[in-house]
Amino acid sequence: MSARPMIELRKVSKRFGDFQALKAIDLEVAPGEKIVVCGPSGSGKSTMIRIVNGLERHDSGTVVVDGIELRDDLREIEAIRAEVGMVFQSFNLFPHLTVLQNLTLAPLWVRKMPRRQAEALAMELLERVKIPEQAGKYPGQLSGGQQQRVAIARALAMRPKAMLFDEPTSALDPEMIKEVLDVMVELAREGMTMVVVTHEMGFARTVADRVVFMDQGEIVEAAPPQEFFGAPQTDRARLFLSQILGH
Amino acid sequence: MRLSTGDPRLRAAAYQAAALAAVILLGWYLVSNTLANLEARRIASGFAFLGREAGFEIGETSLIAYGAADTYLRALAVGLANTFRVALIGIVAATALGALIGLARLSRNWLVAKLAAAYVEFVRNVPLLVQLFFWYAVITENLPGPREAVEPLPGVFLANRGIFFPVPAWSAVHGWMLAATALGAGAALAHARWARRRQARTGRRPPVLAGAAALLVLPPALAWLAGGAPTRFSVPALAGFNFAGGAHLSPEFAALTAGLIVYTASFIAEIVRAGVLAIDRGQFEAAYALGLRRGLAMRLVVLPQALRAIVPPVTSQYLNLIKNSSLAVAIGYPDLVSIANTTINQTGQAIEGIAIIMAVYLTISLVISALMNWYNARIALKER
Numbered sequence: 001m002s003a004r005p006m007i008e009l010r011k012v013s014k015r016f017g018d019f020q021a022l023k024a025i026d027l028e029v030a031p032g033e034k035i036v037v038c039g040p041s042g043s044g045k046s047t048m049i050r051i052v053n054g055l056e057r058h059d060s061g062t063v064v065v066d067g068i069e070l071r072d073d074l075r076e077i078e079a080i081r082a083e084v085g086m087v088f089q090s091f092n093l094f095p096h097l098t099v100l101q102n103l104t105l106a107p108l109w110v111r112k113m114p115r116r117q118a119e120a121l122a123m124e125l126l127e128r129v130k131i132p133e134q135a136g137k138y139p140g141q142l143s144g145g146q147q148q149r150v151a152i153a154r155a156l157a158m159r160p161k162a163m164l165f166d167e168p169t170s171a172l173d174p175e176m177i178k179e180v181l182d183v184m185v186e187l188a189r190e191g192m193t194m195v196v197v198t199h200e201m202g203f204a205r206t207v208a209d210r211v212v213f214m215d216q217g218e219i220v221e222a223a224p225p226q227e228f229f230g231a232p233q234t235d236r237a238r239l240f241l242s243q244i245l246g247h
Numbered sequence: 248m249r250l251s252t253g254d255p256r257l258r259a260a261a262y263q264a265a266a267l268a269a270v271i272l273l274g275w276y277l278v279s280n281t282l283a284n285l286e287a288r289r290i291a292s293g294f295a296f297l298g299r300e301a302g303f304e305i306g307e308t309s310l311i312a313y314g315a316a317d318t319y320l321r322a323l324a325v326g327l328a329n330t331f332r333v334a335l336i337g338i339v340a341a342t343a344l345g346a347l348i349g350l351a352r353l354s355r356n357w358l359v360a361k362l363a364a365a366y367v368e369f370v371r372n373v374p375l376l377v378q379l380f381f382w383y384a385v386i387t388e389n390l391p392g393p394r395e396a397v398e399p400l401p402g403v404f405l406a407n408r409g410i411f412f413p414v415p416a417w418s419a420v421h422g423w424m425l426a427a428t429a430l431g432a433g434a435a436l437a438h439a440r441w442a443r444r445r446q447a448r449t450g451r452r453p454p455v456l457a458g459a460a461a462l463l464v465l466p467p468a469l470a471w472l473a474g475g476a477p478t479r480f481s482v483p484a485l486a487g488f489n490f491a492g493g494a495h496l497s498p499e500f501a502a503l504t505a506g507l508i509v510y511t512a513s514f515i516a517e518i519v520r521a522g523v524l525a526i527d528r529g530q531f532e533a534a535y536a537l538g539l540r541r542g543l544a545m546r547l548v549v550l551p552q553a554l555r556a557i558v559p560p561v562t563s564q565y566l567n568l569i570k571n572s573s574l575a576v577a578i579g580y581p582d583l584v585s586i587a588n589t590t591i592n593q594t595g596q597a598i599e600g601i602a603i604i605m606a607v608y609l610t611i612s613l614v615i616s617a618l619m620n621w622y623n624a625r626i627a628l629k630e631r
């Protein structure tokens with residue numbers, strides 16, 4: 001494994017009022033590594049990845065992304081956000097812009113890219129997520145699966161070094177989950193560093209280098225998928241697996 | 248098909264027919280009653296009176312020249328111009344102030360947010376008429392007479408006769424400066440278009456605001472220098488019991504404009520705040536996650552969406568402001584309603600006078616709604 005981790009969390013804690021969302025979390029993600037994070041709801045999965053790109057501020061501990069430590073300085077947070085793509089459960093496409101404009105907005109204003117180049121990049125990414133014909137439409141005119149693929153392409157348009165996925169298929173109808181997962185599998189094959197919060201265990205089995213299981217704000221287990229699914233070490237993990245796989 | 252009293256279509260038709268008959272009956276009663284009363288009092292109807300000499304003076308005739316020997320029509324035109332003057336300044340200033348206060352109420356700075364909240368809650372809960380009396384009293388009761396006028400800046404006088412301030416004495420050079428400003432404005436627009444094309448080509452965005460400011464300021468300044476840099480000002484000076492020279496805002500105009508701006512801004516502030524809050528948090532998060540900073544996220548992502556929720560209710564506020572400007576009559580500002588009132592008093596043509604007021608306000612309101620609806624349709628969201 002190369003020297004510097006892409007994402008490094010050390011003793012990261014976070015409270016929301018009385019609720020302790022994260023309890024001194026430690027996690028390292030190497031460049032090119034794919035991590036699937038799972039666990040019951042309220043276990044701190046989303047909070048953890050939202051802290052990585054500064055959408056939530058951590059109370060204590062250190063977060064280092066691509067060698068930049070996440071502190072209160074806005075310029076550092078923006079520098080990290082430009083390098084880390086994020087895909088949300090609810091897509092969060094910009095409804096007043098066309099698909100193409102959704103993809104070119106950040107390259108134009110953050111990367112200061114010429115428009116022609118930004119549009120060429122956007123069309124190339126739309127080819128990759130297999131919906132180039134939708135470039136001129138508005139998000140409201142697309143299906144959920146198409147919207148989420150646009151959202152992935154929008155994050156990729158910033159040429160990020162890592163991608164964070166916060167339950168990317170949870171808001172989708174069952175028949176649309178596969179088209180989104182296919183795009184993510186392909187992205188993984190190309191060597192992208194990925195942290196994916198999901199309950200798609202099939203995706204975890206085929207793609208993940210490690211599965212991280214969280215419960216009550218702690219990382220309870222972290223192991224390669226064969227080990228985690230084959231021989232979970234803790235009762236909490238066994239209980240969780242029986243609940244999501246037991247039907 | 249079988250007809251019965253239980254048939255919903257039959258019932259609906261019957262109710263509608265009954266309602267229509269009632270309205271027609273009421274209308275016929277009102278018209279015939281009015282005509283009978285006019286006949287009994289021997290009042291001639293019609294708009295011939297508009298061509299007769301008005302015979303009264305108007306305190307403020309800034310836009311249209313007018314004297315007591317002019318016609319009623321001209322007097323009403325002066326009133327309409329005065330209404331427009333207040334409405335135009337009021338709409339522009341209330342929009343700016345309202346947007347500022349609305350965004351201030353969303354500020355993460357505790358003091359700024361609370362001050363904005365206090366402003367809104369205080370101002371929108373005091374009746375406008377009371378506020379107009381307040382502003383009028385502030386000017387006419389609290390300020391001294393012209394002889395003891397307050398002079399906050401050299402040449403600017405605050406007195407109970409209004410606000411007096413110096414203006415450059417008019418000369419041909421100022422005409423050239425106006426022309427140069429118009430030229431500069433055109434150049435500024437061209438500059439903005441050039442900046443957009445340059446950003447599209449190279450990605451770098453030249454400073455649009457600084458460029459536009461320079462283009463607006465430099466040409467008139469050059470024209471002023473080329474014209475020999477005239478520095479003569481017309482300065483207000485005491486002459487008898489009042490000031491002469493300079494420019495002058497009457498207490499009535501100042502009180503009415505200030506009152507309308509402050510009052511309407513509080514409603515616009517709440518509309519702007521609601522519009523921004525209506526945008527899903529996820530939109531901010533998605534913009535931030537792409538590396539856009541707060542100001543850009545607001546300008547490129549949130550405000551364009553918030554505008555859709557903001558435009559229709561702000562239109563209502565514009566219409567309210569224009570109609571509220573008729574409260575001018577209470578503090579003696581000669582707006583359309585005030586002058587129509589005088590006209591009615593002198594001529595007895597109450598129905599025609601009221602009809603004119605209604606027609607004018609209706610026309611203004613419909614034109615503004617049409618413009619705002621057109622704008623709203625232009626920015627509407629496309630779905631499916």
